[in-house]
Amino acid sequence: MAGSDFFIKRLETDDKWMNDAACRGLSSMFFPPPAERPQAREQRESMAREVCSSCEVQTACKEFARNHHEYGFWGGESEEQRHQAGFHLIAPIGIRSNSR
Numbered sequence: 001m002a003g004s005d006f007f008i009k010r011l012e013t014d015d016k017w018m019n020d021a022a023c024r025g026l027s028s029m030f031f032p033p034p035a036e037r038p039q040a041r042e043q044r045e046s047m048a049r050e051v052c053s054s055c056e057v058q059t060a061c062k063e064f065a066r067n068h069h070e071y072g073f074w075g076g077e078s079e080e081q082r083h084q085a086g087f088h089l090i091a092p093i094g095i096r097s098n099s100r
């Protein structure tokens with residue numbers, strides 16, 4: 001196998017909606033730091049949810065995250081909420097790894 005075959009190529013997707021994301025520059029609000037405690041997660045996700053509530057691309061974002069098994073907070077939805085809606089993470093950890 002040639003060296004370049006080892007690189008994983010990102011799938012082509014229609015992600016132009018990301019240009020209008022209200023969360024641009026706010027990644028730390030949407031993705032957890034290592035070893036985040038539950039109370040801190042609740043506060044961080046509450047702030048993220050507030051940003052999402054006024055985002056004009058929320059529907060496209062939620063659909064993208066669900067279909068691509070994304071980690072973090074997307075489209076007004078946490079990982080937990082996507083999991084409960086039947087859109088499981090590819091490599092779940094913690095309590096979600098036992099609840100498929």
Ligand code: SF4
Nearest residue numbers: 021023052055061075
């Ligand atoms: S819905 Fe939320 S996570 Fe998605 S692009 Fe908008 S602000 Fe970002």
